[in-house]
Amino acid sequence: MKGAALVGQSGGPTSVINASLAGIIEGIRERSGGRIYGMRFGIEGFLEGDLLDLSSLPDQEVGLLKATPGSALGSTRRKLTDEDLPRVRELLEKYDIRYLFLIGGNDTMETIHRVEAYCRSTGYELFGVGVPKTVDNDLVGTDHTPGYPSAARYVVLSVLQGGRLAADMQRVDKFAIHQTVGRDTGWLAAASVVAKRRPDEAPHLICVPERPLTLDRFLADVERTIASFGYCYIVVGEGVVWEDGTPVSASQEKDSFSNIEFGAMGGASAALTLHRILKDRLGLRGEFQIPESLAMCASDRVSAIDREEAYACGRRAVAYANEGRSGIMVTIERSSSNPYRFTLGSIPLEEVARKTKPMPDEFLTPEGYFVSEAFEEYIRPLVGDIERFARLF
Amino acid sequence: MKGAALVGQSGGPTSVINASLAGIIEGIRERSGGRIYGMRFGIEGFLEGDLLDLSSLPDQEVGLLKATPGSALGSTRRKLTDEDLPRVRELLEKYDIRYLFLIGGNDTMETIHRVEAYCRSTGYELFGVGVPKTVDNDLVGTDHTPGYPSAARYVVLSVLQGGRLAADMQRVDKFAIHQTVGRDTGWLAAASVVAKRRPDEAPHLICVPERPLTLDRFLADVERTIASFGYCYIVVGEGVVWEDGTPVSASQEKDSFSNIEFGAMGGASAALTLHRILKDRLGLRGEFQIPESLAMCASDRVSAIDREEAYACGRRAVAYANEGRSGIMVTIERSSSNPYRFTLGSIPLEEVARKTKPMPDEFLTPEGYFVSEAFEEYIRPLVGDIERFARLF
CATH class of the missing domain: 3.40.50.460 (Phosphofructokinase domain)
Structure with missing residues (x-):
């Protein structure tokens, strides 16, 4: 991995959204000596230039994240507008950010999708991968969502x-x-x-x-x-x-x-x-x-499978970006219910953005x-x- | 202990009220070959003659009670009237009940107090001991109440x-x-x-x-x-x-x-x-x-001290009754906050009944x-x- 990475959280928290964050941080650390930035309060804080340097976060704190409730970086429900895109690109360039990881629901996937497309159309190389998250379980393309x-x-x-x-x-x-x-x-x-x-x-x-x-x-x-x-x-x-x-x-x-x-x-x-x-x-x-x-x-009522999957989704997002894949969301695929087994896959962001999956x-x-x-x-x-x-x- | 024992639960449940019930049952079993009856839905069910014979309840189920939420016998908020007392005595005699244990708050303590006084005044030997219970922590005479x-x-x-x-x-x-x-x-x-x-x-x-x-x-x-x-x-x-x-x-x-x-x-x-x-x-x-x-x-968020105390209060109630004491409620006395240590004591029911303890x-x-x-x-x-x-x- 070359350049810095940027991580953010959006929408309502889940009990395991910080496990995904830990997975992303640990995944990057294994592959890159580059900086890791966290958006404070999601894209809203990022637009204000409010970045947190996570590069020197002690391993012990990263470990604690796996069991920490809330969205440790802070969250937002602000939606990105077309007017925001040049400012986003400007900030990405300023910090030499080449990897964007957002953990969130369908609105969040839309955000990555638009940022990634804008960067591509303006000649700035950025790999953007989404990590699914919502207690509502209403994202399409995945057996279920981490947090549910x-x-x-x-x-x-x-x-x-x-x-x-x-x-x-x-x-x-x-x-x-x-x-x-x-x-x-x-x-x-x-x-x-x-x-x-x-x-x-x-x-x-x-x-x-x-x-x-x-x-x-x-x-x-x-x-x-x-x-x-x-x-x-x-x-x-x-x-x-x-x-x-x-x-x-x-x-x-x-x-x-x-x-x-x-x-x-x-x-x-x-x-x-x-x-x-x-x-x-x-x-x-x-x-x-x-x-x-x-x-x-x-945090004391977490499903063990959920924590494991949320963490694994974070790591897999980094692996995909490292392979040069972009514009996708990590998905969970169930291979067996009894005993329960899963594998991870991916889906293009445009198939996920702004859609909901009813029962x-x-x-x-x-x-x-x-x-x-x-x-x-x-x-x-x-x-x-x-x-x-x-x-x- | 001679004769049968009767156990009941009243008012709102706590996460550990069934631990007190387990303490009472195990306390009686160690001291008596007599029958143990449970009131279904407290004094309300008892007045309807709705008794549950707990004598043959498997030890394993008694053990499970220690971690079971709700009031396993069923509860009530019905208050005893003077007109109920002859019927209560009639039922006590019918089942040869000589020990009455109720787990509850200040209204419940009033119930034992009145039943015990009525039996005494009409020449029927009955030992009645109360076990405190309320999440509200508003009982007088005890450092705190089991359940709180x-x-x-x-x-x-x-x-x-x-x-x-x-x-x-x-x-x-x-x-x-x-x-x-x-x-x-x-x-x-x-x-x-x-x-x-x-x-x-x-x-x-x-x-x-x-x-x-x-x-x-x-x-x-x-x-x-x-x-x-x-x-x-x-x-x-x-x-x-x-x-x-x-x-x-x-x-x-x-x-x-x-x-x-x-x-x-x-x-x-x-x-x-x-x-x-x-x-x-x-x-x-x-x-x-x-x-x-x-x-x-x-039940998954129980305080370990609470479960221990609730169980101990149940056992102590039996010990008191076995010593011939009656008309009292078990109390918790704190001897040290750090490290936390407690002993059990007692208070006459008339000092507890119908009173509340604000902060x-x-x-x-x-x-x-x-x-x-x-x-x-x-x-x-x-x-x-x-x-x-x-x-x-």
Whole structure:
């Protein structure tokens, strides 16, 4: 490798995004005596010239990164504009940067793609490789995204533990609603199925954006579950919508869905809306659980496979760039589910940028709110081992 | 020990309440060949004659109980009335029950107290001993309550991890509000201080019921923190109140606090109210985290000391009853904070029943929203070791 390398992180963190960063740093160190720069706060900080020299970071700190939550370089959601491109190139030249590694989701892949294309069209040699990252698991071209298995493990543990509590407290609270992140897709909410071993155990209903909610059927399903098991544990993806496409998080009143205020930014949440509806319509007492981004940073609940893959993706990005490959994102390919085995591959950035991957039909039940056995097969090996508890009745 | 023993669990679960149950069962098994009955769903199930015979529960299942979340016997919040007492005695006689062990909070201690007094006054020999339990840590007469250290550890890990995420995401979200359970006291919210090692790290503000919020000062403190560190991480106990005594959770509108709807049952939360105020008054984007009872059942985040103490309290209750002592609750007495050492003692039930222990003044800062060094000394050994992370800047 010749010249310096630049590394950045974008979008919402995951519990293992810093493992990818460690993989990139260690990969570069093995191949290059060149400098390694980190963007502070992603492309936003880079445009301000805010670079961190990581060249002399002690090996021990790089090791600690593998278990550090958050985006250690700082993150951003700023999107690159055409007007930014000359400034980007100017800074790349200034620091003699020849390798660009960004860890992020589809917006981030778009950023590398545009920077790389701009540099190529203006005669500046730059190798740009993307490392996938998102707890939402909605990137195309990869079996799953680093970050998803660990966030899924957080959801599984929460629903397993919260489900036991809800079962034992059924004389007090008749329902619990657990909300997961995942704005457009239900991958994280669906993962909660791993918590369930018996029909009476949580989760009972899994509500995902891919399956719009019908109020009457939802109420009937809750009542039926309570009649069968004494309580109902519901997992809901934050982006779930009603049949007419209105976000559930937008509903402020029980009977009128006209007073629209969107999502958590407005202080609203799908879980809150459903909680209020169950209270008002069915007269039930229950609780809501909204851990929000805590599922994205739980360093003690990391899936071992996830950490290994996130680190490996970082290293592979460096290997690809070193081979002269550019304009690609590293992908994970599953070769076996039981035992779980994976290999790494790549996909051109233009096939990934600005696309999202919803849960396929075959992973969801045709009607109603649950997942298929095919999805259970997909998710179980990613989450890792789950402890067994005592059951007295 | 002569005759059978009866065991029950009441109120909200903790992550280690089943460790106390295991301690009681193993304590009885060592001393008695008599039967062990479990109340299903506490005194509520008992009054319905719903008993579980635990005598033949395999040792392995008893062992698993030590790490099982929830209240494995089922719980209740039903309070005993005078009219219930003859029925209770009738059932005790029917099963020849001579020992009563209840694991719970101050209401539960009141229940044992009344049952024991009623039996004594009507000539039925019964030894009743209480085992303390509550994540709220608001029982008098004990250094702390089993369940509190583990829930505190959950809060500490959440704020440590969520704090790293918030710092790294400060270009996107300017604040985060983490809500803890604890209706009348701030013990759990205060525990979040353990997550903090440097002034710029979370938590920045700790809002507890013992220190009513002044809106103007709260807003000024948030602004000052953001000016200093780029973001503000706030921990709020669910029961926090405004200066005039109104619960913060009751406030639905930014400028008028007259539209009162109390707490989570109404779908409201202190964190939601404060989130809306910061958005409306300061124009800031931020998020709220409301894990609710997940902090009460996180079996993978148990404090090792808590599990040990909860189990020991169960065993000690049996030892006391075996010595013919009755009408008492087991207590934890701290003999040293560094290294942490404890002994077990007892307190008469009438001194515990229906009382709550707020945080003492010396554990809180005189004004403003933070805790004292004395509290840090109190809480650190209970929470256990906390991992170190990498910091790049």
